[in-house]
Amino acid sequence: MKLTENFTINELTYSVTAQANNIDNRPSVEVIANLKALCENVLQPLRNHLGCPVIVTSGYRCSELNKKIGGKQNSQHLKGQAADFVVPQKCLKEVFNYIKTTLPFDQLLFETCKGDSWIHVSFCQNGYNRHQAVENYPV
Numbered sequence: 001m002k003l004t005e006n007f008t009i010n011e012l013t014y015s016v017t018a019q020a021n022n023i024d025n026r027p028s029v030e031v032i033a034n035l036k037a038l039c040e041n042v043l044q045p046l047r048n049h050l051g052c053p054v055i056v057t058s059g060y061r062c063s064e065l066n067k068k069i070g071g072k073q074n075s076q077h078l079k080g081q082a083a084d085f086v087v088p089q090k091c092l093k094e095v096f097n098y099i100k101t102t103l104p105f106d107q108l109l110f111e112t113c114k115g116d117s118w119i120h121v122s123f124c125q126n127g128y129n130r131h132q133a134v135e136n137y138p139v
């Protein structure tokens, strides 16, 4: 099922770890609404601007999955409000700066771990978006 033109529920809920450990990572109606808001307000406008694939590496995580991968207890991934992604065809720092200066978001983090970098972005559909951007977020 499509959330927006270029993003599906499948890619926003897919997890290698969940599959490998038989974790049921199916989203609730509320989570789907949050994922849709994230795609409509941030990911799809970004995709439209870039004109190339935005690859989501982690979207929604049920609590079991979040625990398994060592996610923070209050992670916005648990509510479907956050996604981690990469853009193989673009400079990720430039993508980060584009979002920071142009798009609405709650939290925007440039995360690096063991030589890999990705962007974490969150959006709250019913509430205050902090517009907090951190360029070198410790993972």
Ligand SMILES: [Zn+2]
Pocket (backbone or CB within 6 Å): 058, 077, 082, 083, 084, 120, 121
């Ligand atoms: Zn994240």
